Amino acid sequence: MEKQCFALSCALAVLSTMPASAEMLLKFSADTPTANVLPRSRERAPLQLPDLEYQFRIDAACRESLSPVSLSVAVADTRRTFNAKQIDDGALQDVRLVIPASQIAPVVIADFCVVESDTGNTNPAAPSSLTVHAALSAQASLLCAGEENRSMKYASAGLDVVLVCDLSGDESGQSAAQQNPVEL
Numbered sequence: 164m165e166k167q168c169f170a171l172s173c174a175l176a177v178l179s180t181m182p183a184s185a186e187m188l189l190k191f192s193a194d195t196p197t198a199n200v201l202p203r204s205r206e207r208a209p210l211q212l213p214d215l216e217y218q219f220r221i222d223a224a225c226r227e228s229l230s231p232v233s234l235s236v237a238v239a240d241t242r243r244t245f246n247a248k249q250i251d252d253g254a255l256q257d258v259r260l261v262i263p264a265s266q267i268a269p270v271v272i273a274d275f276c277v278v279e280s281d282t283g284n285t286n287p288a289a290p291s292s293l294t295v296h297a298a299l300s301a302q303a304s305l306l307c308a309g310e311e312n313r314s315m316k317y318a319s320a321g322l323d324v325v326l327v328c329d330l331s332g333d334e335s336g337q338s339a340a341q342q343n344p345v346e347l
Contacts, residue, residue: 187316188224189305191236193217195294195322199329202278209269212298215262215324221255225307229314232306238299238322239266262299270295276328291328297321 196215203210217238225231231250236243241262245254275293299322307314 187226187229187305187307187314188222189234189303189316189318190223191219191221191301191303191318191320193219193301193322195325197292197325197327200276200326201329202276205274205277209271210326211269212264212267212324214264215267215299217260217262217301217322219258219260219301221258221303223250223255223305223316225305226314229307229309229312232308232313234303234305236260236301236303238262238301241266267299270298272326275326293326295324295326298324 194217196217198212198215200210219236221234221236223231223234231247233247234245234250234255236258238260239262241260243258243260249255272293272295300319301322302317302319304318305316307316
């Protein structure tokens with residue numbers, strides 16, 4: 164009897180570590196964009212970021228008895244929604260959201276890309292790039308439905324941005340995705 168309980172306990176432990184196919188899945192990742200920053204004074208004035216483009220890859224799956232109805236991804240006031248056909252056709256593999264600068268709160272960064280007070284030269288000891296972690300927040304929701312019930316799965320995560328000190332004086336403020344994705 165004791166051996167049977169031990170064997171049953173071991174079997175349950177193995178089964179509990181296996182991925183359950185009956186669970187809903189919602190995971191996403193995004194590339195980290197870069198934003199050019201012009202040299203500025205030493206003041207701790209807020210820095211307004213330019214428009215930022217994030218490229219998402221989304222994995223979403225419903226329970227076996229349910230089918231996807233819709234999926235929504237939102238950052239600030241920018242939202243994108245996908246219907247069941249778009250989800251089935253693989254539209255979630257390359258989702259791009261451009262977040263307008265007007266929807267991004269200013270960030271306060273000390274001693275980055277600063278101008279020396281008298282000479283007008285940038286500080287050579289200052290770093291040329293800086294990652295701002297969780298500058299924005301992304302939210303996603305997956306709605307699944309079957310004949311008798313519906314279920315919703317939510318996920319959220321912080322989005323980073325890399326600031327690059329632009330010594331050329333280019334005021335374009337363009338952003339570009341880096342090649343190293345950030346897992347969310």
